[in-house]
Amino acid sequence: MKVKIGQVQMHITEDKDQNLERAGNLIDEAVSKGADIVVLPEMFNCPYKSSFFVEFAEMKGEKTYSFLSKKAEEHKIYLVGGSIPEKTKKNKIYNTAFVFDRNGKQIGRHRKTHLFDIDVKGRQTFKESDTLTPGKSITVVETEFGQVGIMICYDIRFPEFARMTIEQGARMIIVPGAFNMTTGPAHWEMIFRARAVDNQVFMIGTAPARDVENFYVSYGNSIIVSPWGDILNRLDGEEEVMVTEIDLDEITRVREELPVLKQRRTDLYR
Amino acid sequence: MKVKIGQVQMHITEDKDQNLERAGNLIDEAVSKGADIVVLPEMFNCPYKSSFFVEFAEMKGEKTYSFLSKKAEEHKIYLVGGSIPEKTKKNKIYNTAFVFDRNGKQIGRHRKTHLFDIDVKGRQTFKESDTLTPGKSITVVETEFGQVGIMICYDIRFPEFARMTIEQGARMIIVPGAFNMTTGPAHWEMIFRARAVDNQVFMIGTAPARDVENFYVSYGNSIIVSPWGDILNRLDGEEEVMVTEIDLDEITRVREELPVLKQRRTDLYR
Numbered sequence: 001m002k003v004k005i006g007q008v009q010m011h012i013t014e015d016k017d018q019n020l021e022r023a024g025n026l027i028d029e030a031v032s033k034g035a036d037i038v039v040l041p042e043m044f045n046c047p048y049k050s051s052f053f054v055e056f057a058e059m060k061g062e063k064t065y066s067f068l069s070k071k072a073e074e075h076k077i078y079l080v081g082g083s084i085p086e087k088t089k090k091n092k093i094y095n096t097a098f099v100f101d102r103n104g105k106q107i108g109r110h111r112k113t114h115l116f117d118i119d120v121k122g123r124q125t126f127k128e129s130d131t132l133t134p135g136k137s138i139t140v141v142e143t144e145f146g147q148v149g150i151m152i153c154y155d156i157r158f159p160e161f162a163r164m165t166i167e168q169g170a171r172m173i174i175v176p177g178a179f180n181m182t183t184g185p186a187h188w189e190m191i192f193r194a195r196a197v198d199n200q201v202f203m204i205g206t207a208p209a210r211d212v213e214n215f216y217v218s219y220g221n222s223i224i225v226s227p228w229g230d231i232l233n234r235l236d237g238e239e240e241v242m243v244t245e246i247d248l249d250e251i252t253r254v255r256e257e258l259p260v261l262k263q264r265r266t267d268l269y270r
Numbered sequence: 271m272k273v274k275i276g277q278v279q280m281h282i283t284e285d286k287d288q289n290l291e292r293a294g295n296l297i298d299e300a301v302s303k304g305a306d307i308v309v310l311p312e313m314f315n316c317p318y319k320s321s322f323f324v325e326f327a328e329m330k331g332e333k334t335y336s337f338l339s340k341k342a343e344e345h346k347i348y349l350v351g352g353s354i355p356e357k358t359k360k361n362k363i364y365n366t367a368f369v370f371d372r373n374g375k376q377i378g379r380h381r382k383t384h385l386f387d388i389d390v391k392g393r394q395t396f397k398e399s400d401t402l403t404p405g406k407s408i409t410v411v412e413t414e415f416g417q418v419g420i421m422i423c424y425d426i427r428f429p430e431f432a433r434m435t436i437e438q439g440a441r442m443i444i445v446p447g448a449f450n451m452t453t454g455p456a457h458w459e460m461i462f463r464a465r466a467v468d469n470q471v472f473m474i475g476t477a478p479a480r481d482v483e484n485f486y487v488s489y490g491n492s493i494i495v496s497p498w499g500d501i502l503n504r505l506d507g508e509e510e511v512m513v514t515e516i517d518l519d520e521i522t523r524v525r526e527e528l529p530v531l532k533q534r535r536t537d538l539y540r
Contacts, residue, residue, distance in 0.1 A: 113535055120527040136538065157530050159429040159468050160539040167540075183528075186499060187467055194464030197457055198429050229456060257390040258453075260427050265383055268406065269430040270437075 001248045003145045005172075006035025007206040008082075009222040009235050009242070012047055016056055019045045020067050023082075026241050031075045033243040036145070038075075039206040040082030041222075042153050042176040043095070048208070048216040050131045053095075057087035060109075065098060073104025078143055082176040082206065083112065083152050085132075092133040097150050097176055099141050107142065111135025112152035113161070124182040126216065128154075140168040145248060149201075153177035156205075162195045166261070171251050172202035179207065184219025189231070197229040200254050200261060202246055210237030227254040271518045273415045275442075276305025277476040278352075279492040279505050279512070282317060286326055289315045290337050293352075296511050301345045303513040306415070308345075309476040310352030311492075312423050312446040313365070318478070318486040320401045323365075327357035330379075335368060343374025348413055352446040352476065353382065353422050355402075362403040367420050367446055369411050377412065381405025382422035383431070394452040396486065398424075410438040415518060419471075423447035426475075432465045436531070441521055442472035449477065454489025459501070467499040470524050470531060472516055480507030497524040 008026040012019055023044055030038045042048075045064050046056035058064055064084050072079035079100045086096035095115075099108035113135045115128040138161060139150040149165030149172070156162070156175050165173055173195065179188045188205070196203040203225040208218040220237035224244050233244040255261060278296040282289055293314055300308045312318075315334050316326035328334050334354050342349040349370045356366035365385075369378035383405045385398040408431060409420040419435030419442070426432070426445050435443055443465065449458045458475070466473040473495040478488040490507035494514050503514040525531060 113538065114533055117533070118528050134535075136535075138538070157468065158534060159433070160534070163429070164538075164540065190460055190463050190467065190499060193460050194468075197460065198427065198464075229460060258388050263384055263387070264428060264430070265404075265406075268383065268408070268434075270434065 001145060002245055003248065004034045004036045004243055004245045005204055005224060006030030006033065006038040006241060006243045007204065007222045007224065008038065008040050009207060009209050009220055009240050010041060010044065011209045011211060011239050012044060014047055014052070016045050020064065024067070024071060027071050027075070027079070029241045030243055031077060033241070035077060035243050037078040037080065039080040039174055039204060040176060041206045041208040042083045042178045043085070044082035044208070045084050047214065048178055048218070050127070053085040053093055053131045057085040057093045059087050068098060069100050069104040069106065072100035072102065076102045078102060080150065080174050080176065086111070093131055094135060095128065095132055095152055097152055099150060101143070108139055108150060110139035110150040110152060112155060113137070114154045114158055116154040120182055124180050138164045138168070140165050140170050146171045149173035151175045153179070156191055156195060159195070159198065162199050166199045166201055170201060171248055172204060175203070175205045177205050177207055178216070179219045181217050181219055184221060188219055188221055189223060192223050192225045193229045193231070196225040196227055200227040200251060202227060209239040227251050271415060272515055273518065274304045274306045274513055274515045275474055275494060276300030276303065276308040276511060276513045277474065277492045277494065278308065278310050279477055279479050279490055279510050280311060280314065281479045281481060281509050282314060284317055284322070286315050290334065294337070294341060297341050297345070297349070299511045300513055301347060303511070305347060305513050307348040307350065309350040309444055309474060310446060311476045311478040312353045312448045313355070314352035314478070315354050317484065318448055318488070320397070323355040323363055323401045327355040327363045329357050338368060339370050339374040339376065342370035342372065346372045348372060350420065350444050350446065356381070363401055364405060365398065365402055365422055367422055369420060371413070378409055378420060380409035380420040380422060382425060383407070384424045384428055386424040390452055394450050408434045410435050410440050416441045419443035421445045423449070426461055426465060429465070429468065432469050436469045436471055440471060441518055442474060445473070445475045447475050447477055448486070449489045451487050451489055454491060458489055458491055459493060462493050462495045463499045463501070466495040466497055470497040470521060472497060479509040497521050
């Protein structure tokens with residue numbers, strides 16, 4: 001079974017309406033190139049900075065959510081709405097990916113589960129937990145293309161997490177993410193390839209475009225990797241839409257040839 | 271704390287005595303370059319082919335075991351004896367790594383736990399389970415440099431396994447292994463880097479040299495990777511000894527800067 005994946009690597013500004021307009025135009029472009037599933041980057045409506053998470057946060061059903069639902073319905077596509085700062089009635093803020101089907105109906109919601117708190121001396125520090133609350137579950141959504149795992153950025157650093165999504169049947173894992181200019185060159189490609197090969201799934205990472213003047217500089221490099229670990233398509237730092245056709249039957253072939261998933265020694269693992 | 275790791279990438283022939291002699295000379299060379307821990311490749315005394323596993327199998331204490339113990343004692347080094355086909359009283363054969371301390375005393379034994387049964391159409395097939403029995407435990411040995419995890423080749427494809435060794439305190443994981451000319455270029459480097467970065471340990475892979483005329487052609491490419499995922503040293507396909515000084519304090523630094531091991535959501539993982 002073949003499916004076309006559209007990935008929107010976009011610039012993100014301090015003007016929310018401008019971000020939505022830009023996302024809308026780039027979604028249109030992905031659709032014009034035949035995408036069945038379109039993926040936006042992490043925090044696509046909001047600059048990646050703690051103070052903006054608070055200022056830009058919305059509740060489910062509000063402006064950004066409504067925009068995404070309508071876009072999915074308008075184009076009859078699956079839409080993984082990157083992520084946005086999601087506010088709850090209890091006034092908590094999550095880093096949340098809402099997922100919509102071809103009718104604009106929400107079919108999934110992933111709240112980033114592993115918050116990004118790092119301190120690489122003299123190079124990169126960030127503390128999401130200053131403002132955000134972590135989610136508490138893995139997310140696998142059902143589509144006409146089978147189960148799709150959803151993770152957000154830092155979640156991908158935890159191999160247990162990808163394993164759990166494939167145990168629930170995920171055949172591709174979609175990851176809105178924003179690595180930076182320290183961790184990106186060091187780890188981004190390698191981690192996507194490793195999760196793909198270990199779990200024999202397609203891995204899809206979509207990042208904001210690179211803005212070197214920003215507080216947090218996204219590495220970009222949106223990527224899509226096959227179950228054998230081949231990089232099928234990849235961007236650099238610029239704003240760009242990438243549409244890639246993948247063949248899900250490749251999963252079956254790889255899992256037969258190199259049957260690691262059957263060969264796991266679950267009798268030994270704790 | 272600094273430690274010098276010696277890796278012996280050697281040709282392996284159908285003459286066991288010649289293999290031991292060659293290994294001995296190359297261990298001597300590693301020692302002359304200052305190695306504290308010397309690592310031999312997988313099946314260093316035996317061609318990688320099922321019929322030879324049966325023919326070359328030895329019991330603990332026999333010729334190869336005794337050779338390794340004496341070499342460790344002679345040079346006052348830690349010696350990870352790659353692996354050999356180990357026969358038991360019940361006539362089972364394991365793919366086994368024996369580990370010796372500076373006095374030539376056995377301090378560890380790892381029996382390959384995940385057997386290598388693959389069938390990549392038209393490229394690479396092998397079925398270890400035709401002749402071998404799988405081990406049933408992870409292996410972490412205690413040294414003056416801290417805990418050292420031991421895995422053999424295919425074991426490295428299972429992220430759960432590396433995780434379990436670091437949960438037991440491993441600061442480096444030593445992997446005698448023989449990827450081939452299909453899986454090697456595709457996955458070898460990436461998997462070593464991924465296990466290093468996910469677990470923030472040094473990863474050390476030692477392979478047989480490449481013999482293109484062999485039934486099973488080893489990729490070679492013995493490698494050593496830092497906890498940040500940097501490749502510190504690496505060979506190509508030729509027979510060669512590589513000695514690399516590593517600083518174990520780097521583990522502490524990386525684990526502070528990018529505290530993924532503390533940030534694991536073990537409350538969510540099954």
